[in-house]
Amino acid sequence: MVVAAPYAFALEAEPEEPIIVINEVMVNPDAVSDSRGEWIELYNTSSNPVSLLGWTVTDGKRDMFIIDEDIAISPDGYVVLARCGDPLRNGGVHADFEYSGMYLANGGDAIMLFDKMGAVHDALFYSEERGFTIPCGASLEVKDPFKTNTPSSQWAPSTSVFGDGDFCTPGTCNSWYVPPDPVQKPPRGALFFLFKKGILPVDGFLE
Ligand SMILES: [Ca+2]
Ligand SMILES: [Ca+2]
Numbered sequence: 001m002v003v004a005a006p007y008a009f010a011l012e013a014e015p016e017e018p019i020i021v022i023n024e025v026m027v028n029p030d031a032v033s034d035s036r037g038e039w040i041e042l043y044n045t046s047s048n049p050v051s052l053l054g055w056t057v058t059d060g061k062r063d064m065f066i067i068d069e070d071i072a073i074s075p076d077g078y079v080v081l082a083r084c085g086d087p088l089r090n091g092g093v094h095a096d097f098e099y100s101g102m103y104l105a106n107g108g109d110a111i112m113l114f115d116k117m118g119a120v121h122d123a124l125f126y127s128e129e130r131g132f133t134i135p136c137g138a139s140l141e142v143k144d145p146f147k148t149n150t151p152s153s154q155w156a157p158s159t160s161v162f163g164d165g166d167f168c169t170p171g172t173c174n175s176w177y178v179p180p181d182p183v184q185k186p187p188r189g190a191l192f193f194l195f196k197k198g199i200l201p202v203d204g205f206l207e
């Protein structure tokens with residue numbers, strides 16, 4: 001097809017898609033009651049800020065709330081949506097948004113995130129049947145937000161003690177996440193040595 005080249009250019013010119021992931025959930029707090037201590041952490045994996053105004057969180061059944069405040073989630077940033085927004089009552093969590101009408105069942109439940117256009121953006125279905133171990137007094141954390149968070153193997157109880165004593169990392173990097181090392185480039189002198197030895201081709205040295 002003759003449109004191949006312009007189409008490829010258009011793809012490259014598209015702005016990067018924002019990807020907001022369900023990154024951590026406090027399903028069964030121990031330091032405070034569930035009615036005060038449940039929360040959901042979102043993480044922005046993209047390099048663009050995203051407004052969450054008009055986004056919906058639901059379990060697909062009767063639980064649902066809409067984010068009706070203009071909350072921005074910055075690149076590489078976190079937003080905490082909490083059932084109780086008072087850190088003196090919710091275990092010490094500083095929430096960005098307080099919701100009602102959403103309950104996280106301790107045995108298993110669903111959390112679906114819809115964007116303002118009504119498109120499903122991310123979803124978590126946790127239950128023991130699906131291989132999840134839902135701890136008491138610890139959140140469930142995604143191990144790597146840049147990989148799919150669907151399988152239970154991508155989730156683990158937090159190992160960081162927080163606030164009133166439960167294990168969790170609300171609003172910060174998960175305890176399980178180890179960022180990849182930045183790409184290491186050998187120093188210029190080492191490249192010249194390899195070039196002189198004939199190990200590195202001219203193309204590689206001039207790169
Ligand atoms: Ca529910
Ligand atoms: Ca619960």
Ligand SMILES: [Ca+2]
Binds near residue numbers: 023024170174
């Ligand atoms: Ca976290």
